[in-house]
Structures are given as C-alpha cells and as structure tokens.
Amino acid sequence: MARILSILVGLFFTVALAWSFGKGAYTQITEPPAATAEHEFHLHPKELHLASDGPFGKFDKQQLQRGFQIYKEVCSACHSLSHVAFRDLAALGYSEGQVKAIAAGFQVPGVDPTTGEANTRPGLPTDYFPKPFANDTAARAANNNAIPPDLSLMTKARHEGGPYVYSLLTGFQAQPAALLKEFPDAKTPDGLHYNPYFANLNLAMAPPLTADGQVEYSPGNPKPTVDQMAKDVSAFLVWTAEPKLEKRNQTGLAVVLFLIFATVLGYMSYRNIWAGKKH
Numbered sequence: 001m002a003r004i005l006s007i008l009v010g011l012f013f014t015v016a017l018a019w020s021f022g023k024g025a026y027t028q029i030t031e032p033p034a035a036t037a038e039h040e041f042h043l044h045p046k047e048l049h050l051a052s053d054g055p056f057g058k059f060d061k062q063q064l065q066r067g068f069q070i071y072k073e074v075c076s077a078c079h080s081l082s083h084v085a086f087r088d089l090a091a092l093g094y095s096e097g098q099v100k101a102i103a104a105g106f107q108v109p110g111v112d113p114t115t116g117e118a119n120t121r122p123g124l125p126t127d128y129f130p131k132p133f134a135n136d137t138a139a140r141a142a143n144n145n146a147i148p149p150d151l152s153l154m155t156k157a158r159h160e161g162g163p164y165v166y167s168l169l170t171g172f173q174a175q176p177a178a179l180l181k182e183f184p185d186a187k188t189p190d191g192l193h194y195n196p197y198f199a200n201l202n203l204a205m206a207p208p209l210t211a212d213g214q215v216e217y218s219p220g221n222p223k224p225t226v227d228q229m230a231k232d233v234s235a236f237l238v239w240t241a242e243p244k245l246e247k248r249n250q251t252g253l254a255v256v257l258f259l260i261f262a263t264v265l266g267y268m269s270y271r272n273i274w275a276g277k278k279h
C-alpha cells in the first residue's frame, strides 16, 4: 500500500514538473519577451591583458605611474579616489620627496588656524585624494545631472573591472544605424553619450580620452595613444581597488604549497600506521 502511494506521489510531482516546463517553453516560443536595445547592443568588455593578471601576477609599476598620471591630469577633474592616500603612491615606486610633491599639488579641505573657518590647504602625504566637487548637487550640476562615481573600487564593482574600464574609455561611438532602425525610441538623449559597454548604452560622461598625446609621458614610455592611455589608467584602477594583490597571490601560493606538502605527509603516515595490517 505504502509502495503504491509513494509511486503515485512521485508520479504526481513528475507530471506537475513536466507540465509547468512544457507550458513555460510554449509561452517562450509563442510570446518571446520583447527585445530591448540594451539586450541586443550591449557588449561584453574587450580583452585586456595586464601584468597583474593571474595567480603569479605582479604590478607593472611603470604602467601604474602612467595610469596615475592619466588619473591626475584627466579623471581627477570629475572623479574622486577617496580610498587612496597620497602616501600609498609610494607603492608605485615614487620616492618620499615625489609623494610629498604630488600631495602638495592637490588642495585638500582644511581649517584656518586663526579664524577657525573652513578653507583649503596643500595636501600632505597622509591626506586622501580630495573630492573634485563640493557636494553632490555641484557634481550633478556640472555633469548633466549624473554624479561621477568614486573610482577607488570601480574595478571591483564591475564585472571584469579592468577590461571594463578599458572598454568603456575606448568604446564611445556613434549610435549604430541598425539600433535606431530597430528601436526608434532608443535614440541617445541630448547630453548623453552612446557607449555599448555601458549597461544602459548611454552615459553622462563625455569621452575623457579623445586625442593621442593628450597627456605627455616621460621619455622611455610607450606613445600616449588613446588606447595606451586607456590601458594604463585601467591598470592603475586595478591597483587602487586591490593594492595588496601581489601579497595575496604570494600568500595563496605558499598556502597551496603547504597543503600539498601536508597531503603527502598525511598519506605517508597513513601508509605507515596501517603497514602491518592486511588491506
């Protein structure tokens, strides 16, 4: 009796599952979900190979310095880097004096010691990168109602962060005719810019890197083409998001080696303990 009952219950669930699957598949075929421009024209990030990729990855300090230069001369006009202090830049190979000079080149919020009024003063190595706008209202007012996000953790906040930033910076283009033909309502609104790597295809940032040689690299570095500058600043933002990456890779490697050693040791002692017994 119990056996028949359990077969019936099993049968009931099987039929219910098959039915709902069939129904779902049928609606999917007869009434497919409406296509959207985002779904059809959004692109996956391009490939970008950085020295810091992979379990043995190490930062290319020369490239990070170039990337920092791009951030400083271009992106810092709109984007903050709140989680990075000037003294952290020592990790890119800058000397103490250079870090001091870089910090002093930025104005950070301060207090007038005589009056107690808020003012600004040149940065110190212990200061963090200052925000470019006084507040969100000012940021919106200057950027077509969008707030430029903080870039410190951007490459962690987006899927495939490094390649994403690189693709975004090099991905600005005219809206494809095919898109407008298929979705006449999806025209890029005034003040926004078409970029297939951005999730909703139109973003409020104008292309920040527009001309080869926009930034001047010191001798011994590659030519500052738009592509090269985009790569370098992406590498820099991979560093800001995870400055301890090399240390983490090293620790991981040491742990894996230790675990392999411990496994071999464990197996040998197992053989030793059971050596006299018949298997």
Ligand code: HEC
Pocket (backbone or CB within 6 Å): 070, 071, 074, 075, 076, 077, 078, 079, 143, 146, 147, 148, 149, 154, 158, 165, 168, 169, 198, 202, 203, 204, 205, 206, 208, 209, 233
């Ligand atoms: C003139 C101001 C301005 C400059 C200069 C600028 N940006 Fe932006 N950026 C913006 C604004 C505004 C947004 C927000 C766009 C939106 O949400 O539509 C943004 C968004 C971004 C995003 C986030 C995209 C996302 O997925 O949310 C990244 C990454 C970015 N900028 C990188 C950079 C880099 C790197 C530079 C320097 C090479 C730079 N930006 C220079 C204004 C600027």
